Amino acid sequence: MTEDGGSAGTRTGRLERVREVVAVVMLSLTAILTAWCGFQASKWSGQMSIQFSAASSVRIHSIDLASEARDVQAVDLAIYTQWIQARASGDEDLADYVSARFTPEFAVAFEDWQDHGEELRSPFAEPSYVPEGRAEAAAASDEASQKFAAALESNQRGDNYQLLTVLFALVLFFVAVSERNRVAWAGWFLLGAGILVASVGIVLVATFPVLV
Template sequence: MTVRETITPRLDLLLAFMMALAAVGTAWAGFQSAKWSGVQANAYAAAGAARSEATREATGAAQRRNADIISFTAWLNALNAEIIDDPSLRPEGGYTPDRKRVSGFLFNRFRPDFRPAVDAWLATKPLFNPDAPPTPFDMPEYQLPAETVSEGLVDEADALAGTARTANQRSDNYVLTAVVFALVLLFAGLASKATHSSTRLTLMVMAAVALVGCLVTLLMFPVEV
């Protein structure tokens, strides 16, 4: 038996082993690509749901703000009319609502969440203090919980969209790795059919380099289970 006859079966065995690894790597890359595609789809769906909920909360906050503006404007107009009729009613600091008057009626029907801002604004003596904020809406006490919730949901949606983009990139990376594994299968298959030793060796080296590179890359990629 010649040296060539001894080496050839070993090379065939090595090629078969390389092709087996490439086949397993291709299957694993395809599986991971599908898993990361699922992560992407779920993240985008969750981001869409969060944005829809954020829009709903923002709409609710806008409605409450408009109601506060209308009620405050109505109260201010009523108070102004009462002061014009009776200047002694002009507040010299704080304000005590009189239920017998329209202004008192309107004041007592401010939203509970709006009252702290109004009280804080009145404490600045806006009728006498030129440095007082123009309206209660400029006070830090004026808070709309729905608006805060909406902003949180928008941040959550942005984070989920980022997760989806990352998952999409990882899925693409696995697809690219599967393509390189396919090249390994091609080179190894051509090497097994090559008749010239130099051609066979070149194809084997190319397949081996691509295979090692893919395997090392797979070890570095995150895994979705």
């Protein structure tokens, strides 16, 4: 064997060893990243379940509050009907007696209604009429919507990590095939493709939120 041939063979052997070392490092790193993405996907999935449960609980509470508000409004309507009848009959004493039984919330709206010259059809149309429980029901409904939106966001984050596991599986494929390829340039090409895909995945992992 000539000196040039020996040097070329030595150089080729060194390049092959370098490729093997890089491949091992890539396989190890990708395995760790794949496990991490799987862990994060599982954590975000659990977070999503908790948030969906919380949203459902708050939604049920808001429905209960809205039902109580409707019950209070029904009572206000019944008492107001008695006041209308007393007023229509000209019995002012009875009308005063009935109006004294208005709930505090309806009494405010009733006073505003009279102050405005009874322009609206009834005190129930006054903006100031807010039966007990209605504001709380609206607040609970908004909270439930926020929790539901947060659950959807957690679900999306879990899906993102799941997609990354597929991406890193592609890296494992490229690197593993590069080790089996006997053509030097093809092996380096596949290894380079794996490194490129892994780099994209690492950048994405760095930008994703972490749940511990």
